[in-house]
Amino acid sequence: xxxxxxxxxxxxxxxxxxxxxxYRDFPPLHVVAAKGSRxxxxxxxxxLDAISSWWCKALGHGHPRLLAALEQQARAxxxxxxxNTTNEPVIRLCxxxxxxxxxxxxxVWGPSAPPGKVPGxxxxxxLADNGSTAVEIALKMALQAQAQRGQSRRTQFACLQNAYxxxxxxxxxxxxxxxxxxxxxxxxFPTVTLTxxxxxxxxxxxxxxxxxxxxxxIEAQLAPHADTLAAIIYEPVLQAAGGMRLYSPDLLRRxxxxxxxxxVYLIADEIAAGFGRCGKMLAGEWAGEACRPDFVxxxxxxxxxxxxxxxxxxxxxxxxxxxxxYAARKAFLHSNTYTGHALAVAVANAVLDVFxxxxxxxxxxxxxxxxxxxxxxxxxxxxxxxxxxGLGMLAAVDITDPRQPGTPLPSGARTGYHVYQEAVRRGxxxxxxxxxxxxxxxxxxxxxDLEAMTDILAQSLDATLG
Ligand SMILES: Cc1ncc(COP(=O)(O)O)c(C=O)c1O
Numbered sequence: 001x002x003x004x005x006x007x008x009x010x011x012x013x014x015x016x017x018x019x020x021x022x023y024r025d026f027p028p029l030h031v032v033a034a035k036g037s038r039x040x041x042x043x044x045x046x047x048l049d050a051i052s053s054w055w056c057k058a059l060g061h062g063h064p065r066l067l068a069a070l071e072q073q074a075r076a077x078x079x080x081x082x083x084n085t086t087n088e089p090v091i092r093l094c095x096x097x098x099x100x101x102x103x104x105x106x107x108v109w110g111p112s113a114p115p116g117k118v119p120g121x122x123x124x125x126x127l128a129d130n131g132s133t134a135v136e137i138a139l140k141m142a143l144q145a146q147a148q149r150g151q152s153r154r155t156q157f158a159c160l161q162n163a164y165x166x167x168x169x170x171x172x173x174x175x176x177x178x179x180x181x182x183x184x185x186x187x188x189f190p191t192v193t194l195t196x197x198x199x200x201x202x203x204x205x206x207x208x209x210x211x212x213x214x215x216x217x218i219e220a221q222l223a224p225h226a227d228t229l230a231a232i233i234y235e236p237v238l239q240a241a242g243g244m245r246l247y248s249p250d251l252l253r254r255x256x257x258x259x260x261x262x263x264v265y266l267i268a269d270e271i272a273a274g275f276g277r278c279g280k281m282l283a284g285e286w287a288g289e290a291c292r293p294d295f296v297x298x299x300x301x302x303x304x305x306x307x308x309x310x311x312x313x314x315x316x317x318x319x320x321x322x323x324x325x326y327a328a329r330k331a332f333l334h335s336n337t338y339t340g341h342a343l344a345v346a347v348a349n350a351v352l353d354v355f356x357x358x359x360x361x362x363x364x365x366x367x368x369x370x371x372x373x374x375x376x377x378x379x380x381x382x383x384x385x386x387x388x389x390g391l392g393m394l395a396a397v398d399i400t401d402p403r404q405p406g407t408p409l410p411s412g413a414r415t416g417y418h419v420y421q422e423a424v425r426r427g428x429x430x431x432x433x434x435x436x437x438x439x440x441x442x443x444x445x446x447x448x449d450l451e452a453m454t455d456i457l458a459q460s461l462d463a464t465l466g
Contacts, residue, residue, distance in 0.1 A: 005030055006027040006028070006030070009023075009027075009028060010023060010027075015028065022417075026424075029041055029424065034049070034061035035060070035061055035062045036060040036061060036062070036442070036444075036445070036449075037049050037060050037061075037441055037442050037445040037446075037449045046427060047424065047428060048449055048453050050428050050430050050439050050441050050457075051429060051431045051438075051440045052305070052440050052441060053305055054300075055240060055272050055277070055440055056301065056304070058276060058301035058351075058360075058442060059351065059354055059360070063354065065350050065353065066303075066347050066351065068350070069347050069350035070343055070347055073089070073343050073346030073347075076342075078342060078343050079338065079341050079342050079343065082127065083339075089342065089345050090127070090340050090345045093345050093348050093349050093352075094124075094125040095109075095113065096108075096113050096352050097125055097298070098118070098122050098123065098125060099113065099120070100281055100352065101281075101282060101292075101296055102118070102120030102121050102292075103120075104118060106355075106356040109352055109356075110352065111353040111356060113352075121315060122296065122313045122314065122315060123314070123315055123316030123319060124314055124315075124319040125311050125313050126141070126311070126312045126332070127309065127310070127339050127345075128309075128310045128336050128338075128339055129309060129310060129337075129338040129341060129344070130166075130310055131166055131269075131271040131297065131299035131310050132166025132167050132168045133166075133168070133336060134271065134310035134311065134312050135166050135171045135174070135233070135267075135269055135271070135297050136170045136171060137312045137334055138231075138269075138312050138314075139157065139171075139174065139231070139267070140332075141295065141312065141318065141332060142230045142231040142265045142267060142294070143155060143230050143231075144332065145321045145322070148321040148330055151263060153227060154227075154229060154230040155228065155230060156190075156191065156192060156225055156230060157173075157191050157231055157232070158191065158193075158222060158225065158229055158231075159176065159191050159192070159232070160176065160197060160235075161193055161195045161197060161242075162197075162245055163193075164177050164239065164241030164242050165233065165271075167180070169184060169187045170189075172184055173190075174233050176242065177242060180241075192222070195221070196214055196217045196218060196221075197214065197245075197247045197251065198214040198247050198251055199246065199247050200247060201246065201388060202389050202390045203391065207248065208249070209248060209249060209250050210248060210250055211250035211251045212250070214248075215251070215254050219254075226262040226264070229262070229264045230264070230265060231294070232255055232259060232264060232265075233266075234252070234255070234266075234267070234269065235273055236249075236269075236270060236273055236274075236284040236287070237249055237252070237278055237284070237286050237287075237391065240272035241272070242433075243396075244389065244436055244438045244440075245389070246391050249284075249287040249288075250287070252268075252286075252291050253287050253288065253290075256287075256290070256292075256293075265295065266293035266295070267293060267294065267295040268282075268284050268293040268297070270284065270296055270298055271297055271298065275298070275300065276301060276360055276364055276393070277301065277443070278391050278392040278394070279361065279364050279365060279391065279392030280361070281355070281361070282296065284296070294314060295312055295313065295314050295318070296313040297310065297311075297312055298311045298312075299311070301351070302348050303347045303351060304347070304351045304354075306344075306347045307343050307347050309340075309344035309345065309347070309348055358444065360443050360444060364392050364393050367445070367450060368390070368395075370450060370451075371393070371395050371439060371450045372388075372390035374451060375388060375390065375395040375397060375439065375454055378397070378454070378457065378458050378461070379397065382461060382465070383402075384400050384402040384465060385398070385400070386398045386406055393441060393442075393443050393445075394440050395438065395439050396436055396439075397438075398436050398437075399415050399416060399419070399437060399465070400435070402465055408435065411434060411435075415464060415465070416432030416433070416434055416436065416437060417432065418464045419460045420432055422463045423456050423460040427452075427456055428453050428456040428460075430460075437457060439457070441453060
Protein backbone atom coordinates (compact mmCIF):
# COMPACT_ATOMS: atom_id res chain seq x y z
CA UNK A 1 0.00 0.00 0.00
CA UNK A 2 1.58 3.28 -1.15
CA UNK A 3 1.25 6.41 1.01
CA UNK A 4 -1.23 9.05 -0.22
CA UNK A 5 0.05 11.95 -2.30
CA UNK A 6 -0.51 14.32 0.63
CA UNK A 7 1.47 12.04 2.97
CA UNK A 8 4.27 11.97 0.44
CA UNK A 9 4.08 15.77 0.14
CA UNK A 10 4.26 16.30 3.90
CA UNK A 11 7.16 13.87 4.12
CA UNK A 12 9.42 15.74 1.69
CA UNK A 13 8.15 19.17 0.68
CA UNK A 14 8.62 22.33 2.72
CA UNK A 15 6.01 24.74 1.31
CA UNK A 16 6.75 28.46 1.01
CA UNK A 17 5.46 30.96 3.55
CA UNK A 18 3.52 28.30 5.48
CA UNK A 19 3.35 26.88 8.98
CA UNK A 20 3.68 23.30 7.77
CA UNK A 21 1.65 22.02 10.72
CA UNK A 22 -1.44 23.72 9.28
CA TYR A 23 -1.34 21.26 6.37
CA ARG A 24 -1.90 18.29 8.67
CA ASP A 25 -5.53 19.36 9.15
CA PHE A 26 -5.99 21.28 5.93
CA PRO A 27 -3.84 19.71 3.23
CA PRO A 28 -2.54 21.60 0.20
CA LEU A 29 -4.78 21.46 -2.87
CA HIS A 30 -3.74 18.81 -5.38
CA VAL A 31 -3.74 20.69 -8.69
CA VAL A 32 -3.73 18.76 -11.96
CA ALA A 33 -4.56 21.52 -14.45
CA ALA A 34 -5.21 25.25 -14.67
CA LYS A 35 -6.89 27.38 -17.30
CA GLY A 36 -7.86 31.05 -17.17
CA SER A 37 -8.85 31.88 -13.60
CA ARG A 38 -9.63 28.24 -12.69
CA UNK A 39 -7.57 25.49 -11.12
CA UNK A 40 -8.66 21.88 -11.59
CA UNK A 41 -8.02 19.55 -8.64
CA UNK A 42 -7.30 15.84 -8.69
CA UNK A 43 -10.78 15.07 -7.34
CA UNK A 44 -12.33 16.94 -10.28
CA UNK A 45 -13.30 20.09 -8.36
CA UNK A 46 -12.61 23.53 -9.84
CA UNK A 47 -11.22 26.32 -7.69
CA LEU A 48 -11.10 29.99 -8.72
CA ASP A 49 -7.65 31.52 -8.43
CA ALA A 50 -8.70 34.78 -6.74
CA ILE A 51 -5.10 35.77 -5.99
CA SER A 52 -3.51 35.19 -9.41
CA SER A 53 -1.19 32.61 -7.82
CA TRP A 54 0.77 35.06 -5.66
CA TRP A 55 -0.17 37.99 -7.84
CA CYS A 56 1.70 36.90 -10.95
CA LYS A 57 -0.89 35.31 -13.30
CA ALA A 58 -1.93 38.62 -14.80
CA LEU A 59 -3.35 36.94 -17.92
CA GLY A 60 -4.68 33.80 -16.26
CA HIS A 61 -3.37 30.26 -16.51
CA GLY A 62 -2.45 28.58 -19.78
CA HIS A 63 -2.80 31.58 -22.10
CA PRO A 64 -2.34 30.08 -25.60
CA ARG A 65 -0.31 33.03 -26.95
CA LEU A 66 2.19 32.77 -24.10
CA LEU A 67 2.51 29.01 -24.39
CA ALA A 68 3.07 29.30 -28.15
CA ALA A 69 5.86 31.84 -27.59
CA LEU A 70 7.45 29.51 -25.03
CA GLU A 71 7.35 26.53 -27.41
CA GLN A 72 8.66 28.49 -30.37
CA GLN A 73 11.63 29.82 -28.38
CA ALA A 74 12.39 26.38 -26.92
CA ARG A 75 12.77 25.05 -30.45
CA ALA A 76 15.38 27.75 -31.24
CA UNK A 77 17.33 27.75 -27.95
CA UNK A 78 16.14 27.68 -24.36
CA UNK A 79 18.91 29.60 -22.62
CA UNK A 80 22.37 30.91 -23.38
CA UNK A 81 24.55 32.89 -20.97
CA UNK A 82 23.67 36.58 -21.35
CA UNK A 83 27.18 37.87 -20.59
CA ASN A 84 29.18 37.90 -23.86
CA THR A 85 26.18 36.94 -26.03
CA THR A 86 23.03 38.61 -27.27
CA ASN A 87 19.93 37.77 -29.29
CA GLU A 88 17.14 39.65 -31.02
CA PRO A 89 14.26 38.80 -28.64
CA VAL A 90 16.09 40.14 -25.58
CA ILE A 91 16.98 43.39 -27.35
CA ARG A 92 13.41 43.75 -28.55
CA LEU A 93 12.08 43.18 -25.04
CA CYS A 94 14.36 45.87 -23.59
CA UNK A 95 13.33 48.36 -26.29
CA UNK A 96 9.66 47.65 -25.67
CA UNK A 97 9.88 47.76 -21.86
CA UNK A 98 11.63 51.12 -22.02
CA UNK A 99 9.02 52.53 -24.41
CA UNK A 100 6.20 51.24 -22.20
CA UNK A 101 7.76 52.61 -19.00
CA UNK A 102 8.42 55.94 -20.73
CA UNK A 103 4.67 56.26 -21.21
CA UNK A 104 4.78 56.01 -25.00
CA UNK A 105 1.68 54.78 -26.89
CA UNK A 106 1.19 51.04 -27.55
CA UNK A 107 2.22 51.44 -31.21
CA VAL A 108 5.79 51.84 -29.91
CA TRP A 109 5.81 48.85 -27.52
CA GLY A 110 3.00 46.62 -28.80
CA PRO A 111 3.22 43.75 -31.30
CA SER A 112 4.22 46.04 -34.18
CA ALA A 113 6.82 48.02 -32.23
CA PRO A 114 9.51 49.24 -34.63
CA PRO A 115 13.07 48.12 -33.87
CA GLY A 116 15.37 50.54 -32.10
CA LYS A 117 15.47 52.66 -28.97
CA VAL A 118 13.01 55.52 -28.67
CA PRO A 119 14.57 58.23 -26.48
CA GLY A 120 12.88 58.80 -23.14
CA UNK A 121 13.40 59.00 -19.39
CA UNK A 122 14.39 55.35 -18.92
CA UNK A 123 17.27 54.25 -21.12
CA UNK A 124 18.65 50.87 -19.96
CA UNK A 125 17.34 47.51 -18.75
CA UNK A 126 19.12 44.99 -16.49
CA LEU A 127 17.50 41.56 -16.31
CA ALA A 128 17.32 39.00 -13.50
CA ASP A 129 15.07 36.11 -12.57
CA ASN A 130 12.91 37.03 -9.58
CA GLY A 131 11.48 40.06 -7.86
CA SER A 132 13.67 40.08 -4.75
CA THR A 133 16.78 40.00 -6.90
CA ALA A 134 15.51 42.90 -9.01
CA VAL A 135 15.13 44.95 -5.83
CA GLU A 136 18.61 43.94 -4.65
CA ILE A 137 19.98 45.03 -8.04
CA ALA A 138 18.30 48.42 -7.80
CA LEU A 139 19.65 48.93 -4.26
CA LYS A 140 23.17 47.96 -5.35
CA MET A 141 23.04 50.12 -8.47
CA ALA A 142 21.80 53.13 -6.51
CA LEU A 143 24.53 52.76 -3.90
CA GLN A 144 27.28 52.27 -6.47
CA ALA A 145 25.98 55.09 -8.68
CA GLN A 146 26.02 57.49 -5.74
CA ALA A 147 29.62 56.51 -4.92
CA GLN A 148 30.68 56.80 -8.56
CA ARG A 149 29.28 60.30 -8.79
CA GLY A 150 31.33 61.29 -5.77
CA GLN A 151 28.58 60.88 -3.15
CA SER A 152 30.08 58.01 -1.16
CA ARG A 153 28.53 59.30 2.07
CA ARG A 154 25.15 58.34 0.63
CA THR A 155 24.83 54.79 1.93
CA GLN A 156 21.39 54.84 3.56
CA PHE A 157 18.01 53.86 2.20
CA ALA A 158 14.64 55.28 3.20
CA CYS A 159 11.66 52.98 2.94
CA LEU A 160 8.00 53.10 3.87
CA GLN A 161 6.06 51.73 6.81
CA ASN A 162 4.30 48.46 5.85
CA ALA A 163 6.68 48.03 2.91
CA TYR A 164 7.49 44.66 1.39
CA UNK A 165 10.21 44.17 -1.21
CA UNK A 166 11.08 40.48 -1.05
CA UNK A 167 12.72 37.78 1.02
CA UNK A 168 16.48 38.22 0.67
CA UNK A 169 18.31 39.87 3.55
CA UNK A 170 18.70 43.14 1.63
CA UNK A 171 15.05 43.30 0.65
CA UNK A 172 13.92 42.38 4.16
CA UNK A 173 16.06 45.28 5.39
CA UNK A 174 14.12 47.79 3.27
CA UNK A 175 10.83 46.11 4.19
CA UNK A 176 8.78 46.79 7.29
CA UNK A 177 6.97 43.53 7.98
CA UNK A 178 8.37 42.01 11.15
CA UNK A 179 6.29 38.87 10.61
CA UNK A 180 8.67 37.92 7.80
CA UNK A 181 11.89 39.58 8.94
CA UNK A 182 12.15 39.44 12.75
CA UNK A 183 14.20 36.21 12.96
CA UNK A 184 16.81 37.65 10.58
CA UNK A 185 17.16 41.08 12.17
CA UNK A 186 20.80 40.49 13.21
CA UNK A 187 21.70 40.25 9.51
CA UNK A 188 19.69 43.24 8.30
CA PHE A 189 21.09 46.74 7.66
CA PRO A 190 19.50 49.80 9.30
CA THR A 191 17.16 51.99 7.25
CA VAL A 192 15.02 55.10 7.68
CA THR A 193 11.38 53.95 7.82
CA LEU A 194 8.94 56.71 6.92
CA THR A 195 5.65 56.65 8.84
CA UNK A 196 2.37 58.57 8.66
CA UNK A 197 1.67 57.68 5.01
CA UNK A 198 -1.32 59.26 3.22
CA UNK A 199 -3.40 56.08 3.10
CA UNK A 200 -6.53 56.36 0.97
CA UNK A 201 -9.31 54.04 -0.21
CA UNK A 202 -8.79 54.55 -3.97
CA UNK A 203 -9.58 57.01 -6.74
CA UNK A 204 -13.07 57.63 -5.26
CA UNK A 205 -11.46 59.00 -2.12
CA UNK A 206 -11.75 62.81 -2.22
CA UNK A 207 -8.12 63.08 -1.05
CA UNK A 208 -6.75 60.46 -3.48
CA UNK A 209 -4.57 63.01 -5.28
CA UNK A 210 -3.69 65.07 -2.24
CA UNK A 211 -1.04 64.23 0.36
CA UNK A 212 -0.58 67.81 1.55
CA UNK A 213 -1.77 67.04 5.08
CA UNK A 214 0.72 64.23 5.65
CA UNK A 215 3.72 65.56 3.72
CA UNK A 216 5.21 68.00 6.29
CA UNK A 217 5.63 65.17 8.83
CA ILE A 218 7.13 62.85 6.21
CA GLU A 219 9.51 65.55 4.99
CA ALA A 220 10.59 66.14 8.59
CA GLN A 221 11.57 62.47 8.84
CA LEU A 222 13.62 62.71 5.63
CA ALA A 223 15.33 66.00 6.46
CA PRO A 224 17.99 64.71 8.89
CA HIS A 225 19.10 62.18 6.27
CA ALA A 226 19.20 64.49 3.25
CA ASP A 227 23.00 64.17 2.94
CA THR A 228 23.30 60.45 3.63
CA LEU A 229 20.44 58.87 1.69
CA ALA A 230 21.30 56.97 -1.48
CA ALA A 231 17.66 56.35 -2.41
CA ILE A 232 14.07 56.17 -1.28
CA ILE A 233 12.42 52.87 -2.17
CA TYR A 234 8.67 52.39 -2.38
CA GLU A 235 5.91 50.26 -3.88
CA PRO A 236 4.03 52.88 -5.92
CA VAL A 237 0.48 53.48 -4.67
CA LEU A 238 -0.25 49.85 -3.66
CA GLN A 239 1.47 48.13 -0.73
CA ALA A 240 0.37 44.59 -1.40
CA ALA A 241 1.97 42.30 1.21
CA GLY A 242 1.71 45.08 3.80
CA GLY A 243 -2.08 44.67 3.83
CA MET A 244 -3.27 45.75 0.36
CA ARG A 245 -2.97 49.38 1.41
CA LEU A 246 -3.39 52.22 -1.06
CA TYR A 247 -1.78 55.62 -0.64
CA SER A 248 -2.09 58.92 -2.46
CA PRO A 249 -0.03 59.15 -5.68
CA ASP A 250 0.68 62.73 -4.62
CA LEU A 251 3.27 61.29 -2.23
CA LEU A 252 5.28 60.13 -5.26
CA ARG A 253 5.20 63.63 -6.74
CA ARG A 254 6.49 65.03 -3.49
CA UNK A 255 9.19 62.35 -3.23
CA UNK A 256 10.37 63.28 -6.74
CA UNK A 257 10.66 66.99 -5.90
CA UNK A 258 12.44 66.29 -2.61
CA UNK A 259 14.79 63.72 -4.14
CA UNK A 260 15.76 66.04 -7.01
CA UNK A 261 16.57 68.79 -4.54
CA UNK A 262 18.79 66.53 -2.43
CA UNK A 263 20.44 64.28 -5.07
CA VAL A 264 18.65 61.20 -3.77
CA TYR A 265 17.50 58.45 -6.14
CA LEU A 266 13.99 56.98 -6.24
CA ILE A 267 13.45 53.24 -6.62
CA ALA A 268 9.91 52.15 -7.59
CA ASP A 269 9.14 48.51 -6.86
CA GLU A 270 6.35 47.79 -9.39
CA ILE A 271 6.64 44.03 -8.91
CA ALA A 272 3.11 43.63 -7.52
CA ALA A 273 1.51 46.93 -8.55
CA GLY A 274 2.75 47.14 -12.15
CA PHE A 275 1.67 45.50 -15.38
CA GLY A 276 -1.93 46.62 -15.31
CA ARG A 277 -2.83 45.60 -11.76
CA CYS A 278 -3.64 49.18 -10.73
CA GLY A 279 -5.40 49.96 -14.01
CA LYS A 280 -2.35 51.42 -15.75
CA MET A 281 0.70 49.72 -17.22
CA LEU A 282 2.73 51.05 -14.28
CA ALA A 283 1.17 52.10 -10.99
CA GLY A 284 3.51 55.11 -10.84
CA GLU A 285 1.58 56.59 -13.77
CA TRP A 286 -1.07 57.61 -11.25
CA ALA A 287 1.38 60.33 -10.17
CA GLY A 288 1.77 61.75 -13.68
CA GLU A 289 4.54 62.11 -16.22
CA ALA A 290 6.91 64.41 -14.40
CA CYS A 291 7.77 62.19 -11.48
CA ARG A 292 9.27 59.03 -12.93
CA PRO A 293 11.71 57.31 -10.55
CA ASP A 294 15.38 56.56 -11.29
CA PHE A 295 14.86 52.80 -11.07
CA VAL A 296 11.82 50.61 -11.72
CA UNK A 297 11.70 46.95 -10.68
CA UNK A 298 9.40 44.62 -12.64
CA UNK A 299 8.57 40.93 -12.26
CA UNK A 300 5.37 38.84 -11.77
CA UNK A 301 3.15 40.34 -14.55
CA UNK A 302 6.23 40.77 -16.75
CA UNK A 303 5.82 37.14 -17.84
CA UNK A 304 2.27 36.81 -16.49
CA UNK A 305 3.62 34.13 -14.18
CA UNK A 306 4.54 31.67 -16.94
CA UNK A 307 8.28 31.71 -16.22
CA UNK A 308 10.46 33.55 -13.69
CA UNK A 309 11.94 36.84 -14.94
CA UNK A 310 12.58 40.29 -13.53
CA UNK A 311 13.90 43.56 -14.86
CA UNK A 312 15.36 46.78 -13.50
CA UNK A 313 14.92 49.83 -15.70
CA UNK A 314 17.08 52.87 -15.13
CA UNK A 315 18.13 56.10 -16.82
CA UNK A 316 21.02 56.70 -19.18
CA UNK A 317 22.34 59.16 -16.59
CA UNK A 318 22.70 56.35 -14.04
CA UNK A 319 24.14 53.98 -16.65
CA UNK A 320 26.76 56.55 -17.67
CA UNK A 321 28.19 56.51 -14.14
CA UNK A 322 29.22 52.88 -14.74
CA UNK A 323 30.67 53.42 -18.20
CA UNK A 324 34.46 53.57 -17.88
CA UNK A 325 37.66 51.70 -18.67
CA TYR A 326 37.69 48.26 -17.05
CA ALA A 327 40.62 49.24 -14.83
CA ALA A 328 38.53 52.01 -13.22
CA ARG A 329 36.46 49.24 -11.57
CA LYS A 330 33.19 50.99 -12.18
CA ALA A 331 31.34 48.13 -13.89
CA PHE A 332 28.19 46.65 -12.38
CA LEU A 333 29.49 43.13 -11.81
CA HIS A 334 26.22 41.55 -10.72
CA SER A 335 25.39 38.18 -12.23
CA ASN A 336 22.60 35.64 -11.92
CA THR A 337 22.80 32.41 -13.88
CA TYR A 338 19.34 32.81 -15.39
CA THR A 339 19.59 36.52 -16.17
CA GLY A 340 17.53 37.11 -19.29
CA HIS A 341 16.51 33.47 -19.65
CA ALA A 342 15.47 33.17 -23.29
CA LEU A 343 12.23 31.28 -22.61
CA ALA A 344 11.15 33.95 -20.14
CA VAL A 345 12.12 36.74 -22.52
CA ALA A 346 10.03 35.16 -25.30
CA VAL A 347 7.05 34.98 -22.95
CA ALA A 348 7.54 38.60 -21.82
CA ASN A 349 7.49 39.77 -25.44
CA ALA A 350 4.25 37.85 -25.92
CA VAL A 351 2.80 39.38 -22.74
CA LEU A 352 3.30 42.86 -24.21
CA ASP A 353 1.59 41.68 -27.42
CA VAL A 354 -1.39 40.37 -25.44
CA PHE A 355 -1.73 43.54 -23.37
CA UNK A 356 -2.24 45.51 -26.58
CA UNK A 357 -4.09 42.98 -28.76
CA UNK A 358 -6.56 41.95 -26.06
CA UNK A 359 -6.90 45.49 -24.68
CA UNK A 360 -6.21 44.22 -21.19
CA UNK A 361 -6.30 47.69 -19.59
CA UNK A 362 -9.75 48.25 -21.13
CA UNK A 363 -10.90 44.95 -19.65
CA UNK A 364 -9.67 46.12 -16.23
CA UNK A 365 -11.43 49.48 -16.66
CA UNK A 366 -14.69 47.71 -17.57
CA UNK A 367 -14.68 44.91 -14.99
CA UNK A 368 -12.85 46.27 -11.95
CA UNK A 369 -15.70 48.61 -10.88
CA UNK A 370 -18.04 45.61 -10.83
CA UNK A 371 -15.68 43.78 -8.47
CA UNK A 372 -15.21 46.86 -6.26
CA UNK A 373 -18.96 47.43 -6.03
CA UNK A 374 -19.63 43.77 -5.23
CA UNK A 375 -17.10 43.76 -2.41
CA UNK A 376 -18.41 47.05 -1.07
CA UNK A 377 -21.95 45.62 -1.01
CA UNK A 378 -20.81 42.83 1.32
CA UNK A 379 -20.39 45.45 4.02
CA UNK A 380 -24.02 46.60 3.92
CA UNK A 381 -25.13 43.60 5.94
CA UNK A 382 -21.80 42.85 7.64
CA UNK A 383 -20.83 45.86 9.76
CA UNK A 384 -17.66 44.14 10.94
CA UNK A 385 -16.17 44.67 7.45
CA UNK A 386 -14.10 47.84 7.45
CA UNK A 387 -11.98 50.02 5.24
CA UNK A 388 -12.98 48.96 1.72
CA UNK A 389 -10.39 49.91 -0.84
CA GLY A 390 -10.10 49.28 -4.53
CA LEU A 391 -7.84 50.16 -7.42
CA GLY A 392 -7.70 48.43 -10.79
CA MET A 393 -8.08 44.68 -10.43
CA LEU A 394 -7.65 44.74 -6.67
CA ALA A 395 -10.28 45.04 -3.95
CA ALA A 396 -9.67 44.59 -0.22
CA VAL A 397 -11.47 44.85 3.09
CA ASP A 398 -10.56 44.19 6.73
CA ILE A 399 -12.47 41.91 9.07
CA THR A 400 -12.88 43.56 12.46
CA ASP A 401 -14.55 42.51 15.70
CA PRO A 402 -18.32 41.92 15.12
CA ARG A 403 -18.98 43.01 18.73
CA GLN A 404 -17.00 46.22 18.27
CA PRO A 405 -16.87 46.96 14.54
CA GLY A 406 -13.67 48.79 13.64
CA THR A 407 -11.60 47.11 16.35
CA PRO A 408 -9.12 44.52 15.07
CA LEU A 409 -9.73 40.92 16.11
CA PRO A 410 -6.98 39.21 18.09
CA SER A 411 -4.46 37.87 15.58
CA GLY A 412 -4.34 34.57 17.49
CA ALA A 413 -7.96 33.89 16.50
CA ARG A 414 -6.76 33.56 12.87
CA THR A 415 -10.14 34.66 11.56
CA GLY A 416 -8.80 35.34 8.06
CA TYR A 417 -7.33 31.86 7.93
CA HIS A 418 -10.69 30.33 8.83
CA VAL A 419 -12.40 32.35 6.08
CA TYR A 420 -9.73 31.08 3.68
CA GLN A 421 -10.54 27.47 4.63
CA GLU A 422 -14.25 28.06 4.08
CA ALA A 423 -13.55 29.70 0.71
CA VAL A 424 -11.41 26.81 -0.49
CA ARG A 425 -14.18 24.37 0.45
CA ARG A 426 -16.58 26.50 -1.62
CA GLY A 427 -14.29 26.77 -4.63
CA UNK A 428 -12.10 29.90 -4.37
CA UNK A 429 -8.42 30.16 -3.51
CA UNK A 430 -7.99 33.24 -1.34
CA UNK A 431 -4.91 33.97 0.73
CA UNK A 432 -5.80 36.61 3.31
CA UNK A 433 -3.11 38.79 4.83
CA UNK A 434 -4.02 38.35 8.50
CA UNK A 435 -7.64 39.55 8.63
CA UNK A 436 -7.40 41.48 5.38
CA UNK A 437 -9.46 39.76 2.72
CA UNK A 438 -8.72 40.68 -0.84
CA UNK A 439 -9.40 39.75 -4.45
CA UNK A 440 -6.43 39.99 -6.85
CA UNK A 441 -7.67 37.90 -9.81
CA UNK A 442 -6.14 37.65 -13.29
CA UNK A 443 -6.75 40.93 -15.14
CA UNK A 444 -8.80 39.19 -17.83
CA UNK A 445 -11.08 37.26 -15.45
CA UNK A 446 -14.61 37.14 -16.91
CA UNK A 447 -17.24 39.08 -14.92
CA UNK A 448 -19.10 35.85 -14.03
CA ASP A 449 -15.97 34.51 -12.30
CA LEU A 450 -15.48 37.83 -10.48
CA GLU A 451 -19.03 37.56 -9.20
CA ALA A 452 -18.48 33.94 -8.17
CA MET A 453 -15.38 34.96 -6.19
CA THR A 454 -17.29 37.66 -4.33
CA ASP A 455 -20.20 35.30 -3.63
CA ILE A 456 -17.84 32.69 -2.21
CA LEU A 457 -16.15 35.32 -0.07
CA ALA A 458 -19.56 36.38 1.28
CA GLN A 459 -20.58 32.79 2.09
CA SER A 460 -17.22 32.10 3.72
CA LEU A 461 -17.45 35.22 5.89
CA ASP A 462 -20.94 34.18 6.98
CA ALA A 463 -19.84 30.62 7.73
CA THR A 464 -16.97 31.91 9.87
CA LEU A 465 -18.45 34.98 11.56
CA GLY A 466 -22.20 34.23 11.49
C1 LIG B 1 6.25 44.54 -4.10
C2 LIG B 1 7.05 43.28 -4.14
N1 LIG B 1 8.38 43.34 -4.28
C3 LIG B 1 9.15 42.25 -4.37
C4 LIG B 1 8.60 40.99 -4.28
C5 LIG B 1 9.47 39.78 -4.34
O1 LIG B 1 9.34 39.13 -5.54
P1 LIG B 1 9.78 37.56 -5.62
O2 LIG B 1 8.80 36.82 -4.79
O3 LIG B 1 9.71 37.24 -7.07
O4 LIG B 1 11.17 37.49 -5.08
C6 LIG B 1 7.21 40.87 -4.13
C7 LIG B 1 6.58 39.53 -4.02
O5 LIG B 1 5.47 39.37 -3.68
C8 LIG B 1 6.43 42.04 -4.05
O6 LIG B 1 5.10 41.98 -3.86
